[in-house]
Amino acid sequence: MAKVIFHIDIDAFYASVEELDNPLIKGKAVIVGAKPGTRGVVSACSYEARRYGIHSAMPISEAQRRCPHAIFVPVRMKRYLEISKKVMRMLEDAAPEFQQISIDEAFTDFSGTERLLGPPEEIARSLKTTIKQEFGLNISIGIAPHRYLAKLASDACKPDGLLQVKEGTGQAFLDSLQLKDLWGVGKKTLSRLEELNIRTIPQLRSFPIDLLKPMLGEAASEFLYKAVRGKDLDIFSAEPKSHSLSHEVTFETDIKDLETLKKVILELSQAVMDRLLGSESQSRTIFIKIRYYDFSSTLAQQTMKHWLTSSEEIAALALELLKKRWDGHTPIRLIGVGAAQVVRGGAQQQLELFIDPLAKKKRVEETIIRLKQKMKGLKLTKASFIKHEES
């Protein structure tokens, strides 16, 4: 039986919240992001602003040039999270299965509910009406037999859209899209495909995967192979393998002064440690990110044998990494500090994880010696040693 997956996306979410909170700017070119005149970018913008070619990630200076009369408002993350939580809770209550994937997007699974709830489009329409009435927000919904197509469908019908890709019509739907519309195809992939003379989805579909691999790598090639055939890609289905957490700042003017960098590193390290503690998580790996004046950037990381326990320790390690990487005079535009391979752990789990591998090894060694003394004639070696002999 075909699955019925919804991808639900709130339209121009940040900008819409700003319009709700300030009706005077409703319907205008609203741009949420950095302060004009600074080095920041556009975080989100209203559809009115998009008519001027403005989009997320565009430098704010460029947005200002394109639309000087736009309303520029700062990002109020707390407020968006507050509204997001309410909307997501409503969706979760409405669907048998629910999975939030970002602040303004979620998947729901309505498979096998038709007799109970009616046809998928009807469910979708009533969801749209409810969200509009309750929160004043427009959403777009894509319906498909699996997540990947559902996501593309909602993208294709926004804003305030509804589109169902029925079982067996996946390829036809895909052929109505452009290569760049595929989730997972960014700028680089697009230009590499172009080098291979691939400019459309049907062209990509008929291209031998073995010739794709040298250009895009194994994983990306397999991904695209399945994607253009409308096959289930299993996106967002697995638990993340590892987890990382970081903070970074871009300076208004590039920095060459070590004292300033030290101060910032300490603050960033504090933020990282606070979040580790706040989420009852731990990490042994710390990394820094440096972006230089010319936008070239580098990451350096170090893994410790013990868990990181204080912001001072994190800061000290971060500083060491910085000194290793930075010549002391190249202007720095951005600095970041983070923890990688973060694991959640309550007190019990932490205790176990705290057992130092070297200490453990030593204890094993001591035990063997004790046993050997106790039982003369006993042939005893470590299991790992036995294994070694077998291989």
Added chain:
DNA sequence: TCTGGGGTCCTAGGACCC
């Protein structure tokens, strides 16, 4: 155009182990 901040996953090489 002059490019944020927070993430994820993949690749590739080296070290080390069995």
Added chain:
DNA sequence: TCTGGGGTCCTAGGACCC
């Protein structure tokens, strides 16, 4: 003496997404 296959961990860089 020349040579293996596979796994895990670590590091660095790159692509992509919201």
